[in-house]
Amino acid sequence: MTRIWLRKMIWSYLPIFFIMFSFLFFVFFQTLVEQNNRNTKESSKVFAGQLLQTVDVSLKTLDTMMIRELVSSKLLNDFFLEKGSDNVFLNYQVVNRMLQLQQEMSIIDSYYLVRYKDGIVFSGTTTKLNDFEDNAFIRSQRYSKESNSSSWSAIRPYRELVAQKPKNVISLVHKVSVGPGADGLVVVNVRASSLRNIIKEMYDPQQAFVQLYDREGKSLFNQGEASETGKVLASLASPYSGWTVESGIVNGKMVSVISNLSSIWLVLGLIIFLAGGVSIVYITRKNYKPIEELVFRIQDQFGSGKPTLGRLAVDEFTFIETAINNFAEQTKLFRKEAEASAARKQNAIFRELLQFESGAQAAAGDLSALPQHDKQRVFVIEIDHPEQVFNQYKSRDQSLFKFVISSAAHELFTQHDIPIWLEWTTQLQMTGILFMPDTSTEKADSICEHITAWIHQHLAFSVTIGLGEAAAEGAGASNKQALEALTFKAALGHNRVIHYGESQQGASAKATNKHLQAIHRLIQQFRLHEENWRESFDAMFSGMRSCCLPKSEIDELCRYFVAHMDLQLSQASKDYYEVWMSEAAVDLRQIIDDFETLDELQSLFSVVLQSFADKMGRMYSSRLHHQLLQNIRGYIGQHYANPDLSLEYLGDKFGISAKYISQLFKEEFGENFLDYLSQLRIAEAKKRLLEERDSIQEVGEHVGYLNAATFRRVFRKVEGISPVDFRKRHAM
Template identity: 70%
Template sequence: MNRTWLRKTIWSYLPIFCIMFSLLFFVFFQTLVEQNNRNTKDSSEVFVNQLLQSVDVSLRSLDNMLIREMVTGKLLNDFFLERGKDNVYLNYQLVNRMLQLKQAMPMIDSYYLVRFKDGIVFSGATANADAFADSAFIRSQRNSRTSYTSSWSGFRSFREFANQQPKEVVSLVHKVSLSSSVDGMIVVNVSLPAIRSMLGEMYDPGRAFVQLYDRGGRPLFSDDAPASGKVLAGQTSPYTGWKAESSVANGKALAAISSLSSIWLALGLLVFLAGGVSIVYISRKNYKPIAELVFRVQDQFGSGKPSLGRLAVDEFTFIETAINNFAEQTKLFRKEAQEAAARKQKALFGELLQAPDGESDAIEPSALPPHDRLRVFVAEIDHPEQAFGRYSGRDQSLFKFVVSSAAHEMFTSRIPIQLWLEWTSPLQLTGILFLQDAAEDVAAETAERLASWVDQHLAFSVTIGLGETAEAGSGAGISNRQALEALTFKATLGHNRVIGFNETRHAAAKETNKHLQAIHRLTDQLRLQEDEWRERCGDFFQGMRGCCLPKNEIAGLCRYFVAHMDLQLSQGSKEYYDAWMNEASAPLLQAVGEFDTLDELQRLFGTALERYAGQVERLSNNRQHRQLLQTIRGYIEDHYANPELSLEYLGDKFGISAKYISQLFKEEFGENFLDYLSQLRIVEAKKRLLEQPDSIQEVGERVGYASAATFRRVFRKMEGVSPVDYRKRNAM
């Protein structure tokens, strides 16, 4: 006992040495942290200054470019002196000049010019200021204090048309005064994502935090709080009024290290006090509490009873409570072990489905039911929004339980098959069939019965994808992927049925070029208002149906058609473009995102395109020169081989100016006269190159090109190859 007391006494003096070491460590560490904080703050101030200078230089360059254009350029002055929106040539020049400015400054997102005297807004298209989507901003700037210098707005949302998604921009506003009052203003919108991208290249987000605020305190980046909670440097730009702040990304770790010295000192003091108390206590009690603790433990777990007296110490009550807690913890561990076993079985199911090819044999065989073959099926609920989605979450869970029970009953009742079932997604029930030699593989027949039963007894239907049978150890993942791939053909093959992978592997090869050609033909006929567009639309869908395309590829081709029509019509009449955007574009994209079958998608496309065609026909009937333009187009189609055919030629022929014909042709058909004429000539030239033995020069002359060099240049521009190479590549 004396030796034990001596050992404890020596250990009690250790806190004195610990506190001395803690004091030395605290002084050293505190000095190091303070020096590091000073260096970090200085670096942050330099970085913030450089960042603001970069932003100011970029924005000031744009400002100077706009001022220089007002001083030296004539187009902007002509626009603000003009009245009305009939000066097509001036508008065309303005569009070209502003496009050049956007190319010179890529951060420019968009622009528009506002003329106060007649309320005209020009952004590439002419609109009334009250009807313009950004009219609220125009009114706020017009009512602001008159200033003939440029000013930058705060961060804001902008959209040119009401049906567009808003964009994040900051706007440069320059008021124009060519007389004694303010005649208008120029608004140039700079893309906030472009500014974020520029700033993102200047620092590493893993090492530093940067935030930029406009005059109203709106942040540029979505995360407006530094990681450390403390801003190390901040500076305001005298040019834009924006404020930049910077901090260290790992500032919390630095603060934690900085406070470590204080914690170390506090712990040292506590240890020192505890050591002093323990010395006094051991000296007075001569190790009696430790001995009493031993007796108490023997009394709790041993068969004998100690002979020494007992001490009523609170620590002993704590030990008794700890023993009771240990018993409760043991019960909890048993419950968690049971739950872990259930989770392990579910994880094994996912591991079987996701194992790479040939690697599922790494799974312990004893964990699986006896089998020598396996097969996977996936049952997917059809029309989830229209049929299944109308039920509450509780009812949906009940229906899923019914489908799972029915599947388990049908697959295991006739023959001894082991079946694992899991809802791997909100709409897909995946099953793994473990087959043996004695069991007949009737998966396809049973799947048909399951699909029929669900359709007859429930308010929805299911389509079942069936993978191929795989040998034991080769991986259920292969069969699962085959089943999922089979389901992608549901759009073309139909709902409420079983689709085997073997049925889809023989689908016709995809002919992407033919589909794109069908889209271009349909687009041209819609744009040119030809009645044959309905037949071309049917050919387009029939081509996809004949190739047995999966749903994702059907959606991709349809989105390409909508985007191609958007592009083509945006270059023509604004009335036709607005009719397309209002009547067809949005409904078609919505149909592409929600369709289940190709027949359903074709019906939705036909309805939307009929509405658009009807609207275009009404607009065309109201146009004064529609019949004349149709006559001119027919004349071009009949006489395209005439080398003298030109706008001047047509003007003399029909008694109207060449410039006006060009303008009306572009507005009515969305295509320049020369492009239309070249297209007709090149189509005929391609036929002659493949069907006639004529020379290149002779082919060019027969389609209207007196010069062989001109023919080669136009052919290469439109087809990407020379006439000679085209004939070689496509020769039989």
């Protein structure tokens, strides 16, 4: 009977059901549109806040780093207290420090230091203030009386040289006052394109748009880089930088049109509903009871704290739909929060294990699922040549490659019954903890070799693995060893496994003084135009390779070589120095910044130095008195022990004035005659002091010093100690 009644009601009131269904459809569509608009606006506001926070964090980090540098760095204080540009070593130290800051903060594009007392601008090279291209900005900052809450300038064009194309930057300006008359500025420029790249990685330009304005209303994006056809949904201003960000969706106008159309549909549905309302009031009131009971049951389930519905407040079906949607959204949100919390907890425990050298399991006591093991061993996989290969891929492809690497490593170890825990600890490094029995040490070594070979064969790049020693308690010591082993990658090579013990064996043979001697010997041969400089060049790199130096020490030695060549050639012929500074020095510093392995560094250095040596040789051979000076130098080398040897003696011997010989000798060989003669004599004297039993007087007479006091004075000037102390110190 109930079925018959239900069937008759459905067939009798089918038109009424159709009208009601149409109206409810319009209401439901309107609700979805409004909810979507609210969600879109809220998402845009959150996104704008995150974007602005990202920009502020980058700028604040750089600002804090520069403040700390100004407060604690004695180097910058010395620079502003210095006068003139003759202190080459100080300038070299300042350049080194600023390059280190640029490496720490990749958004730094350029910098310069302004010293008011002598009108010097230093940006790696020294320039007079009036000749510096950014002179107008410096004067505006110097005489500005405005007090802004931010040390950052607005977006502005900047170029250091006339020939350069201006680029848009924002500048961090800090005024410096380290004493009376020692005022100046430190200006650090951040290229606007760097900030644009940071921002562009945070959104899809096909779906959303972003506009970022500085304090003066200038847009960070160039024309055509950001869409202006969308609807602005959120606008926020930064209290730190004073910048304003606007964000929205590209198809905002379309959303507005749909929203207006839905309102029209709602009105039409309401008219239809009113037209049929008279005929359905009675039936609705009679058959409404089950629906009403269902609504109240749902309302009771939500709790007394939720808003009550009432009999005529809203459409009941909409209420039911909204309740279901809210329940589904809350369930999804709770699930995401639980997954994120579990991932954060797992990562924190992993890093905690890597920090403790003993008692790691006690510190991470909630890890009851750790596999049974006797020892823990850590290896670190680092991607080789990231700038040339890996970073050329998009973020999605990089994530895929990382997944392939972790999957391959996990599978190879689990195949040999070695439990493993893997996490990407940096952008380019994946760390793995092995939970090993005592019998698996050699097996782990071979698996790591297999991993490097497999990745090199199947992927477009290679990796290097740093492998620590197995530890009975905690993975902290093994993790430090693995990271330290990777620092020797430059000397030992890429696409291999570097054991901690192997790196330590090489490190024990370090001899910094020998490396410096090899550098000085190479520079001396260049300065004297000797053709066998390549032997000293190969010996210098062979010494670094045999000592298994880490990349940081190789970097420092090579920078010392370039800086010392700058100094030595600046005292030689002006033509040689100009060629060195304009061509060779710039290329060598760039090679030092970019090299990955010692073999690569040696090969690139060889090309640049060979080119410079060829140009020096052509210039050297073209000089008018080249052959004459070669003869004079050869004569000095044979007769240096003659006590009568002097410029006047050589002038009489070769038929040229002593003054002219002195001038040509200085231009050709980069040092004066007396210094060159002293070095030859003292070199022979050192041999005789160590090999013969002659007295100090006899040694001096043998090398051309008849007066023992003169010999001792010259020896101390060249070597820094007296002949007697030299013999005692180096006696076997």
